[in-house]
Amino acid sequence: MDVVNSGHAAALWVGLHLLLLLVLSLLVVRQRQRHKVALGDGGVPELAQAIRAFGNATEYVPAAMVGIAVLAVVDAPPLAVHVAGFLLFVGRVLHGVGLSNSGAASFPRAIGILMTWVAYVFLGAVLLFYAVA
Template identity: 40%
Template sequence: MNLVSLPITAIYAALCGFLVIALAANVVRFRLGKKVSLGDGGHKDVNRAIRAHGNTMEYVPLALLLMALLEINGGGDTALHIYGALLLGGRLLYAYGMLVPRSSANPPRQLGIVTSWIVIIGTGIQLLVI
């Protein structure tokens, strides 16, 4: 049997997992507070909580999969830690930007999404060239 160890990806997967649970709990908190069983009930703050969680669930799995493939293929510890830190930091920024209402441009949210794209594009390119 051939076992694969992915210690760097595992660190960021665990930390992202904690973030996903925190964001899911936040959705539950908002729904209970507004007495909403399903959806957002027309409440903007509930919708923002749902989208903060949903957007994280849309980007994190693909980014972690690409990181895992990169780690398996010898992508380099430093690169993996950079990608992991960007992913986690970006997701935290995005969540903050979504959950703290702003009336105008939202730099934390924008930076958060851009960092997720950087991780996905960077790991994808690196996988193609190694």
């Protein structure tokens, strides 16, 4: 039996993404407390950026986590799970940093979304392969 199988690999990436979502959520809370805004963004650009960084991650991460979990269920190689998890995680971190630092277009934000899309394409292709193999 492998020391690290696809289930262990999936657990690693799901765990890291959950922690990333928690960090992004805490950044929203910190901005809310700093600017004393309980609901919405109060017209505060820093709070709006933190809200969108968290919101964007919550729009992309859950579907990819389902894909990573299904890779484990179909017993895909751990390397496939790690590639998908790594691409998505680095992409989401870069996107979050880019969006948190500026509401405008930025290099980290652009690379982050590109890596996220590459992770989605990779996950879709590998899952389709296992569906018909």
